[in-house]
Amino acid sequence: MQQNRAPPPRYPEQLTIALLGKKIHIKNVIGNLILNDPSCFDSKSDTLVKGENISFSVINTPDLCDAEYPNPDQRIIDFMAFSHPGLDLFILVVDPENAQEEKVVGQITKLQDVFGEQITKHLVVMSPDLQSLEALAHLEEVFNVPIVAPTDNLPIECRTWCPVGHSFVYEYKDYSQGVVLRRKAAIEKSRAKNNWGSEDTDATSQATLQHNSAPAPPISTSVLAAPDRWFNIVLLGLTGTGKSSSANTILNTGGSKQDITPFRSEASSIPVTSHCEFRFMTKPFGIPVRLVDTPDFFHEDLRDPEAHIEECRKYCQRGQCVVLLVLQLGRFTDGERGILLKLEKRLGWKIREETVLLLTHGDDLRGDLVKHVETHPQLKSIAEMCSFRCHAFNNKILDNKQVTELVKKIPNYKKRFPKIARKEESGCQLS
Incomplete structure (x- = not known):
């Protein structure tokens, strides 16, 4: 039986954002741009990592849509546990190699299947490649989601994309809330044991937390593949x-x-x-x-x-x-x-x-x-x-x-x- 779900609390000073997609290095750059910290995300492996300042908590995810990955359900459960009880914005990062329409449609459809149809109200599709943006522009009407390029004004724009008044809440239609909460407790216990710094020793997850409690100074970061264009x-x-x-x-x-x-x-x-x-x-x-x-x-x-x-x-x-x-x-x-x-x-x-x-x-x-x-x-x-x-x-x-x-x-x-x-x-x- 599905459990009653209370809406997650609102944190008007800090929004939670998930970065989805296939290329970790592009997600790293976009995450750093949101946090105004060029060194927060630097992972070269496809792991679950979190960074934050006083304005944003950003979760850099492995590829949740990769069905070829061993035990893909565990990746999704780990992500839901990491972001429980919900978040404000999903950013699907599309790289040029995976910008074909059928691939992007497949990713969005997969996300809808896993997290529910309402995810598109909290979803932005982002690409640093101009040609990819132009090729995918018509999907704005198909899924009613913004198709955008990352800019130096990304922290401001993220707030405008977040629906006013409520965060996204998981439906738990494929993964029960009990499973997610137990996984959340296990991750937090492992983090505390490792002093919040090293990788989770649990074989089923490599979730880590990077603490950035103070706001970083404003910087200018170019994330365009070809800025001279x-x-x-x-x-x-x-x-x-x-x-x-x-x-x-x-x-x-x-x-x-x-x-x-x-x-x-x-x-x-x-x-x-x-x-x-x-x-x-x-x-x-x-x-x-x-x-x-x-x-x-x-x-x-x-x-x-x-x-x-x-x-x-x-x-x-x-x-x-x-x-x-x-x-x-x-x-x-x-x-x-x-x-x-x-x-x-x-x-x-x-x-x-x-x-x-x-x-x-x-x-x-x-x-x-x-x-x-x-x-x-x-x-x-x-x-x-x-x-x-x-x-x-x-x-x-x-x-x-x-x-x-x-x-x-x-x-x-x-x-x-x-x-x-x-x-x-x-x-x-x-x-």
Whole structure:
């Protein structure tokens, strides 16, 4: 007889996440990215390992869908015992070698068979390979699960993927709760005996626990198989000019958000963006684009500005980026005098060659933008340095056209964005 199950307690400060999939090294990197700790997961063997900080408890699992493994049921029981009474999110990590549709469908179906149909409400399919993501994109509708790439913003995104109000609860339809609880007690006893550090000596399991009780410092970790395939759109400028709002306007191209966490944006005289953040998108550009929001490198409240400049240099590479230098229409401060020259000095190359001057509060513009710029000597000086590539954004509205027109001002845009160029020739707008 099935036992009554009470919902697991909610831990609003710490979420439990399980990493599923076949390639341990990719799961290691994603687990480290979630925990902001590059050394937490480093196992080379397919074992059950747990790492945590104050925000997340991450369980790195062996391949639970491998029917060829001796005694596969024991792997599943061990995992259920390790994560009892439930968890918040499953991440199915798909590597390029196993990205064929039939394999991924088989894995998801297996998970549904073992843990119940409701698992898809707590499931995200993740791949570091762009081609795999594109090939599997239609499965979003089939299983109603996100198909995503890992990013440096993964800790934030994990919270958005977790269903609000409840965790996933095991159904115990194939493995009784009594068996799972007995296995949990055996694992905990073995861990205590081994001082929480070495591998479980029980022959049926190699479950280990890595303790990371203190939060790790933020880091930037690239988990893409081919990071140079991403074209970078980098927004630079001082605090209060509207960099984050402009980035969100680009993210929202198409009239609705693309299931991507927006950049934090609010009116403030102190920096809201405290470090380089980025989001990945392929629509509507037709190529992989990394949209990068940056802090005000010249603000007195920014700690260790050189470290942030060094981070920005990774995305500001000649031939692989466009810079959007963001200023507010109708407001030019002393700090913005010579700003393009100052940025070039800090970044180490003439970014003017790849810069578009982006003016926010475009709804305040009266008349022609170029004429407005020409009548303001400081603006004109900057515009001349970047070959008068100027554009205005009204970040209060969702308007595909203003993004379309911005793209047309990116140097060599037809070569860089052939899909957009073809749409322009056919008279279509971005979508």
